Every structure is written in structure tokens, then in C-alpha cells.
Amino acid sequence: MKDDPAGYLPLSPAALHILLALAGEDLHGYGIMQEVLRQSEGCYKLGPGTLYDNIQRLTAQGLVQEVVRRAVDRSGDDDPRRRYYRLTPDGRAVLSAEIARLETVVRDGKLRMQAFKPRRA
């Protein structure tokens, strides 16, 4: 990973949503897709190809890691083909930096919108 998390910014929408989905718990690919759909209230549908392309890249960057689950930790309906992914500390730092950047963008945007609010005649 780069020394400065800001070096990864800005994140692409897919990478941001994946990191956000993994911020709460370890998830498998389908779980990430469902979580992204829930977070975006159905606006952002992540396909498997896009998902695993991003996971491949985020894993190579050290922001996400694959987690091997023991059989005893799997529930009865847990398909053995599932692989779980976890946000690494570096990934959490990058996500925090991205959220802070977005907060700045949002705050700045709100200020600008208020400054240019049209006055009533």
C-alpha cells in the first residue's frame, strides 16, 4: 500500500461501495452485492464481473483480504464456493480518507448551494 491513503483517492463508486459494505462485517461476493444494493437503495447494482474485478484490484492494493472460514464457522446453507472478504486496516484508512473527502465535498456543496440560493423577487 502507498504510505498516504490519499494516494488512492478518489475511489471509484464501485470500490467505495465495496469498502463500505465490508466496513461492517466480512462478506462473500453475493453478500457484498446485496449490501451495495441496500446501501444505494436499489440505485447501484453491482454485477459479479465488476465486483470481482474491483476485489482483484483492492486485494492487490492490500485494502481487502480474503478470509478462510473453517467448516465449523459455516452455517448449514453456506455454499463451499463462497469466499469471504475482509476490510484490512489499510482499507479502513483509505475508506476513512474517502469519507472525509466526500464530507468536504458535501459541506462545500451545501455552502455553495446556500450562497447561490435564488432570492425571492
Place this chain on the structure above:
Amino acid sequence: MFRFFYNVLLRLHPARFRQRFGQEMLWIFDQAAAQGRTTPLFADALLSLWRQWTLRPQYRQQPVPVNPAPTDSLPSFYIGAGDTPRTSALIHGGVLSLIAFSAVCYTLSHSNSHVFPLVGSHNHSFSHFLETHSVSAAPTELSAQVKMKPEPGTYRPSLYFRMMPVLMALDIDQDGIISASEIANSAVALLALDKNHDNKLSAEECGLGTPHPAGAALVFMRLHPVLAALDANHDGEISASEILNAPAALLSLDKNRDGQLSEAELLPDPAALSRSLEPRSRDH
């Protein structure tokens, strides 16, 4: 059917991506198929295919990470090979194959200088065996035969074969047996005895010594079973048509129906010999 096509699309992905994520993507497809929403996945797979081959060359070269060993008792498998083997592995494989092939060829080419016992079903080969020993087995089983092939040059034709130019000509491989193939080629072999090129074999050309008394040719041709069979019309010579008909004539001597003629089937029968000589003896 849709799953098959989706699987084909996955297989078209780079090997590293496919090995790492293929099963998961297929599992997600299964989940989506259960809900009847597979069409977007095909578009996504096509886009992913284009993206992996064009925009992600750096990931195709990296080695596939080895999964840590599971802590439970389930076995795990590691696939260490990519789609194409390394060039050095191909060269090593080629060299090893060449060495193995050369060794087999050398062994085969030098294997005929030893005596090999052959165990198998009967009538495997007709011409390269001398004696057959049958061993009785269970009634429902075939009898086993052990046949010994003599070393080349060690077999000496019997006295009878040596005194009969016809038999020496027919027995091309000089093993003392007129095999099926030698019977089939008998016409050509007999023509080699036709010294005066008249397309027929006289008794002299068949081995009758000269000078000989009158009528000896007929007796000679009738005395020896092989000549008697070949000389179908018993006129004392083997004509061109009889030469052509030699294979069928020789097979008439095959008493045990094994498709070949052993010396026992070719030797004159003493009783028949005496009977054939009696009228001639009385004539003289």
C-alpha cells in the same frame, strides 16, 4: 442452458481470474437464476471479459496465491498450473519422450536374439513356433499353450525336407512347418523350382534323381503326399493350373485343421506307400 453459456463466458476469462473467482461468479449466477434475473449477468460477464483481457494485463502475469491449509479435515487441492505449460517443461517433456521412445525401439530391435516363451491363446501365429504343448484346464476355459520360438539359424530341416526341393521351397522361413501364409504363397514358391521355365514342374524338378527307370516319375509323384496333392490329375507333373491351385491342394493335407502343415502331415504313410508300390512291384 443459460448456465452453460454463462460458464462458457467464464471460461473465456484469463486463467488467473477464472481460477480465483469463477466458482463464486457461477454461484452468484445460480442465486440470480433462482430469482429469474440472469440477463444482466450476461451483459456483466461480457463486459468483464473485455475488461480483463484489455485493461488488466498486469493481473494475468501474477502467480495464483496459494490458499492457506484449512483447519478442518476437509481435503484441499492446489492448482499450480496455468493454461499453457512453461517452455522449459515442454522441452524437458519432449526430450524424455524421445529417450523413452528410443529405448523402446532399441529393445524391440534387439529382442529377437533371445528365446521368449509365449503364453496365450492357440493359433496366435503359425510360422514361428515348433512345438505346442496343451495344458488341460477347466472345461469352460481355453487350453493354454506354451510355444518356444527357436533362435534364427538354429533349426536344421529334417532329412525328409532336405530331400524334397518342393518342401524346401514351400517352407520359406525354414522352420519345418508350412504355415498358412506359406501355403497362400505356395504358387509363387513352386514356380521358383521351374528351372526350364515351361510353367510346370516335372518329377525331376520336384526332386526325382536322374537317371531313373521308366515309370519312376509316376511312382515318385504318387509316393509323397505333397506331390500327390499338387499333381491333382496324377500325370506325373505339376502343370501350370495345378501350380495355381497349389494352396487349395496343400490345405487338403491339413488333417488337424490348424491351417498349417507339419512334417507329420507331409511324411508318406508307410501303409499307403506299400499299397501304392504293390501293383508297380507286380508289374516288374
